[in-house]
Amino acid sequence: MAAPESSTLSLLDLRCPRCHQGRLFSTSAFNITRFAQMPAQCPVCAQSFEPEPGFYYGSMYITFAFNVATMFAVGIPLYYLFGNPDTWVYVVVVTAVTLLLTPAILRYSRALMLYWFGGAHYDPRWSKAGAR
């Protein structure tokens, strides 16, 4: 499979920011104990996935933004579809949806952090045809 030119598509597919081929995460998002595991560097082009120690602490702010967005995306439909239910309904439903989305939110927060602040830019010379 050829690497996508678009950094947005590569980000959505959680691929390396430099070669758009190497996977950012080692396991499936459904691996409940290891969904956050990342290789130290890209398996295709050797781009570092942790440019400096503690690099991903900053992604907590992105995670917070995703969680606030989730709260509104769940809370507003609850309000209108179920006629403003009791507060506990909001708490339970928003908590459940947030927990279910945790692997995706963590992964996309880290990917955004790496794409925005990791200092790597797409260079097609780094991608190898057929490499996964």
Ligand SMILES: [Zn+2]
């Ligand atoms: Zn790479």
